[in-house]
Amino acid sequence: MNLGNVDGHAGASSLRHLDARAKIIAVLTFVVIVALLRDLRILAFALVYVLALLAVAGVPARHLAGKYVLALPFALLGAFSVFFSSGLLPAAAMFLRISACVLSLVLLSSATPFFDLLQGLQKLRVPRIFVNLLLFTFRYLFVIADEMGRMSIARKARGARSGRHLLDRLGMRTISFTAGMVLVRAYERGRRMHDALRSRGFDGQIRTLTRFRMGVAEWLFIAPVLAFSTLLLSAEWGLLAWA
């Protein structure tokens, strides 16, 4: 299982060193406002704006396309359901809306190392339990994926074949036992991890030293995004003559 490049491009982004809070606030505000837009032309503007931001952040096109393809089925599904209830134009609007939102989230995740993102969330007072859960999930995803990889190789070494179809009973049995074993191992690992955390003074809160702060650069990033979002919303509500 290849999970190696989750953080692949975050390190190289030009926005990497901005305070994660600035990026989270700006992107989430933008997402909320885009969700309120109905006019196709304004949505198109929003989309172009996100693409421009992605270009500024230095997110490689391939990486972007890969992430977008993953979200495409959801965008299409949303568009289809709207198409059957309200027609073509609202469906197109829905498609653009979802695309713009997904792309801005790709911007957030591609310009921020995962750990900084978590620290940002913590500083923004997202409940501890969510942040901790995300942290452990992220870290141990790799460990469990490795474990599953090793188990799969060990199975093959002993002549197992993977289930070819749903009626392949032997194959399915192997898979279900493997899944059970992964669960048991993960549970045991969880217990050992908790012991390890306690032996280093864990009391439920994961403390870190914050390495970022809101400075000029952060405001220079937030301000235009917020301004543009406001502009989009004003246009949507007919507050601007040219819209």
Add this chain to the structure above:
Amino acid sequence: MDAQGLSYAYDDGTVALRDISISIGKGERVAIVGPNGAGKSTLLHMLAGLKSSSSGTLNLFGEPFSRKNERALRSRMGLLFQDPDDQIFMPRVWDDVAFGPINRGLDEKAVKKRVRRALDAAGLSGYDDRVPHHLSYGEKKRVAFAGVLAMEPELLLLDEPTANLDPRNRRDLLSMVNRLNRRGTTVVSATHDMEAVTELSDRVYVLNRTIVREGDVREVFLDPRLLESNNLDIPEITKLFRLLKSFGYDPGKLPLSVDQAIAELTRTMDESGGHVHLHLHRHAHGQTAVPVDKASLGKDHGHEHRI
């Protein structure tokens, strides 16, 4: 550290440890040895105050261990887990090492200083921003060790410290631990790696569900029946010298490590004018011994320290 009459049973009722009494003084180097499944890890976790005993008392740093002071006492100990993946949980090396010191409530400057020192001591300069899942096993072990070092523990508990390490990582880990010990840190290691025992400890507890024997390393190692009945073995170098003894070379004291062997050989050479004589005899049935070879080691005094 003083434990009296500790016991532990698993959730399913299997007794893991029975009536354990252990007492370890400040600055000591002690090993808990025993076969697989003897309960070494469980005991270590109990001594670290992570598992509670169903009987007996545990005193740490002269204080009885209780719910009230467990966090304070635990912060004075460092436990190195066998699998570094159990211990390293942060997505960045630097943050993982900083976890312990921050929990101790140190200020930013002190935390940074300690993390720097721990990373350097563990040979991890330049690893600050590395991601744990891209590290090798040996590197992960170093990160886990740095995480323990940064807590500056008075008592260091090591669970199978040398398991799965390559020779270089193993040697480095052992010398890091011994360096800490020379500065006053008490070291307790649980292991079945008998070569490591000679390098990491002066006193040994043999554990097999309960304490089978306690004594200094030499005493325990020279009791073959005890070791065999507990699936343990003596270091290869000791075996070699025991073999040499039956061939006629009498080392006053059986060496337990290569260092001791060098010292022993040097001493013998000094006593007999630069030579060690090995008379190897082949014993044929019913005949008297016939010398077949005569080997001498280390003729040149200038070389004998550089074996």
